[in-house]
Amino acid sequence: MSLAAISIENVSYSYGARRALNDLSLQIEAGEIFVFLGPNGGGKTTLFRLLSTLAPLQAGKIDLLGFDLASQRDQVRRRIGVVFQSPSLDKKLTVAENMRQQSALYGLSGAAAREAEDRMMRRLGVIDRAGDLAEQLSGGLRRRVELAKGMIHRPQLLLLDEPSTGLDPGARSSLWEYLQRIRTEQGVTIVLTTHLLEEAEKADRIAILDEGTLVALDRPAALKASVGGDSVTITTRGDVEALAGQLRQIVTEEVRVMESAVRFESADASQLAPRIMQSLGDQIESITFGKPTLEDVFIDKTGRQYWREEASDGK
Structure with a gap:
């Protein structure tokens, strides 16, 4: 070794x-x-x-x-x-x-x-x-x-x-x-x-x-694979907390609130989309799907967005 x-x-x-x-x-x-x-x-x-x-x-x-x-x-x-x-x-x-x-x-x-x-x-x-x-x-x-x-x-x-x-x-x-x-x-x-x-x-x-x-x-590949499926991001002009609560009644995956959007990861993301749109379509501004990225890894591990306002990393 x-x-x-x-x-x-x-x-x-x-x-x-x-x-x-x-x-x-x-x-x-x-x-x-x-x-x-x-x-x-x-x-x-x-x-x-x-x-x-x-x-x-x-x-x-x-x-x-x-x-x-x-x-x-x-x-x-x-x-x-x-x-x-x-x-x-x-x-x-x-x-x-x-x-x-x-x-x-x-x-x-x-x-x-x-x-x-x-x-x-x-x-x-x-x-x-x-x-x-x-x-x-x-x-x-x-x-x-x-x-x-x-x-x-x-x-x-x-x-x-x-x-x-x-x-x-x-x-x-x-x-x-x-x-x-x-x-x-x-x-x-x-x-x-x-x-x-x-x-x-x-x-x-x-x-x-x-x-x-x-x-x-x-x-890098192993980190992204650890997320456990495609990432789904849903934005709304309404109450994001209320949307997250309703979404949790539809999906079994963990739903996170990220400022004006909600996110979750799912191996069956494409199958869930019609159900989500049918139930919550009037509240949804946009819904996007994507393969896991390092940003998704960060969100998965911390529960927070990667890019955010914060103090300088001078230390």
Whole structure:
């Protein structure tokens, strides 16, 4: 059995009276592309700060690549690469100068530094932009340079915080192509945080966080299969609670009220539709059916909608 790249045991973290992480435990295997998914306020940023050694552990234990995060931080830092949500490029330096600066931070110099810089700029497809100022690059190219910087010292583990921030759909797709290439060519374990449902679909496994608690952990397909049938969403201009009460007299599945709509999952959704319309048609504004999505998984596990107004996930 391979050694886990990351082992998290009973980790909790609080900001004053507010708990950002609540007794979190899981393992990430070597070579995985693993995503922590959750809405703002879910605890992703706090966890990223812990894994990247920016914040000290308060409770619990984390091992990264076989090293204890609390007592062996220097060993961990030498073996991880980090790409933050906020850009780290100096816009007034060229791509090559930004790479050289990163080499120096990791003690690389001379021929070894030049080889490492050229290798990563070629691998990430930015060698032809080496002489361009960072401020002249598109958002997608800047992200690729950030990745090249994060990989310059050949880390075993790459941590990325919301890597698609500010990228258009095409650049996001290209970013994932590069992540897959890095994993395949260098055997790097890749762990990222995101609030984007469609981005999480591309991971090997997903951990869904909500208000600091792990609510689901599995492969994307397995998570969606766990919902148990097609999702049905019914909207009304009338009293949504009254509609939910009447609907519970028709279906045996659990019916949830979601703001101005009601939702439930059923393996026989298409068969139920005529009965629902016959009984409640005058109250229904729309009725939609769909295969389970990661949003349905979130709703199934928490009873709440994924996209909602809430505080920033700065913690």
